[in-house]
Amino acid sequence: MKRPLMAALTAGVLVVASACGGSSPSTGSGDDGGPPKPGGTLNIAMPSDGTTLDPHESPSFNTQERVGMTYGRLLRHKIGPDQPYGALKLEPDLATSWDISEDGLTYTFHLREGVKWQNVAPVNGREFVADDVIATFERIREKGFQVGALGPVTKMTAKDDHTVELKLSKPFAPLLNNMADQFMWIIPKEGAEGKFELQTKAIGTGPFILEKWERNVAATYKKNPDYWEKGKPYLDRVVFKVVPDQGARIAAYRSGETQLVGATTDEEAVALERSVAGTRVLNLLSGTPVNLFLNVDHKPLDDVRVRKALSMAIQRKSMKDAIFKGGQYGGPVAVSLKQWALPDAELAQLQPTNPTEAKRLLAEAGYPNGLDLKLMVTQGYGPLYPRVAEWLVEDFAKIGVRAKIEVVEYATYFTSRWPKQQYEMSVGPQTPFLEPDYWLRDQLHSDGPRNWMGVNDPKLDKMVEEQTQIMDPKERAEKIKEIQRYVLEQALPPVQVWNHPTKVLLHQEVKRFHPQPEYGYPELRETWLAQQ
């Protein structure tokens, strides 16, 4: 039941990666234009709307993007011109400090005092306390799709109004990162108790108050005057307008009706940039690579030689020049997560392109005359993926693999074909996870909830479990890199096609927009408008 929801999330990957990407360090600081000026309304075009605002019900970017500005988290990621895209440095949000016991089994969070909930009934500006955190986590454990983020937490106690203690049955290295995860918003206990409807309302401690949500039309936010960070946010209002049609989104951007838009292709970005003078372009790295999912339960995709041959057939460099106009080699952990990703040079070396060798491997595996495979793709993620699929068909033909494209309707793709492993090969994105644990354990462990490829490698399982036990981040990063090397050497799916860039275009009056690759637009607490 959770799977379709999880998959729904990926719906917006492309758009989100572009709409909430981040600035490259070089373009960041120069455009901030002096001291912030409060006021004004920022209009952002979104391609679609969520079905619910309940942050525990749907991991869809549509849901999470709409509540992120309203809620706070225990920890959050640093935002600013000095933070390179993908740095994801932790900083206090609702917890001002935290202690971790020697054995890694007890986490104590000291909560910020004097934080008020937004002044909306029925919470009415009450003070934020430890019970709210407990209520949130209990609701997550009861019904949240993000329950895995709490890992082996066994006991949660409010020591006093401003202290929360979590007890674990074994060490769990991702826990602290998960407290700042894009799905770990803290809700008021009134919400958990059902005193207001979380599906249609969001009352949090965040910088903006959700004023009105008209489904499939717009979500309107106003400044939260009681926000704990004094003087912020600068914007009076933020409006997410739902504009499903890309052409209409471009037109709205051109006319100034919206001041921020994510481009789905490089060609569109070029056209957009030309259309409005002074447009600023943020060149970002997508939070998910373009993946070639292989169903390893389908013979002969269980054969490492066949998988390697497929990977070696992909002309990544010319694809970069012809289609993506940038980007990097992809890795098992998204390369946008700088701290955990393998260096580009190593990824290049681990993913060579060599059709001759690929043919030899296929022959060795018993397919001297090539083989027939189906390649599934959906148009639900925009035009990029079908285009890549057609490209791959040509690359595979060169090594004798006759790939036939199956275009699958989006709902079928994410509710059955992909999660139920009813495919041979598939091109698509993955949810832009923020913790390597999601990328590795959820996706590649034999018991992983997102393992929709049939990966079952006992050695990998063991390594993936080990990394959750390594508390030292440096040491853990080494382990995570080692796992990635192993995955690439075994050509385990998903085969990385390319980690593409995405572009966000901003009108020049939008200042201090420095996103990280996460959902929820937390960066808007810093953003201001030069002309209003």
Added chain:
Amino acid sequence: MSDTPMTAAPPATDAAAADRMPTESRWAGLKRFVRTQPMGAVSALVILVFIVLAFGASMIAPHDPLAQDRTAILQGPSAAHLLGSDDLGRDVLSRIMHGSQISLYVGTMTIMISLLLGATLGIASGYLGGPVDAVLQGFIDAMLSIPPLILALFIASLLGPSVQNVIAALAVLTVPRFARIARGEMLRIKSEDFISAAVVLGASRTRIMLRHGLPNMVPSLIVVASLGFGTVIVAEAALTFLGIGTPPPNPSWGLMLSQGATYFQVAPWMIVFPGLAISATVLAFNLLGDALRDFFDPKLVR
């Protein structure tokens, strides 16, 4: 179509046939068509070009429609690519030429299937009347009450994207048209004297329907088929545009439109030329249909 068998009845009783002068040769008929219906003749010529393109695409087309020239992505019209190249460096002209194969194939198959089914249902319904008519027409009415593209979308998405499934979906869509026309014609023919004569002579119902009914409605069916052909080509393009028609990388015109829409601002040739091909073909079929209708209509003074 002109050598209508009139075994059991004097041709003079058939209004359409009567006007066609039984002695007129096919050649004379063609000349008369060109003379009286110049637009129709031009349309027929366009369709002929379309058919030649479809059959000769692999010989005439300058490039392989699937070959990706990865150094020439999204290039405007030039000597190398007369109508430009698409988002994977494929030649747009060659793809349009090969695309005519798909359009022609889908059009022909759909019209044949729906003609066969529709005419059978219509003739049976019209001649037999009574409960058969009521049931069949009720069914046809029900089908006509559903917006055609929605129905096709529904069927095509149930079956999944492939050329055969598009044909199936569109055939279902087109059957009611033929059934309606065939029924109307059959009702008209049924009241003619030569049918009564055939009945008196002891001809079976099947024989009357097939030997006396069908031949006399051929002109009407040709008109409907010609008009329908255009509709089917557009519908195929629409279904493919919506992602449930002919799957990539086949160079279907609808697929070319759908892919071109993304690059409209930077590479208008990707959408304009296949769009023109669709418009020209559909217009030709419609004008031909109109011309044929006028040509066969005895009430129009020539």
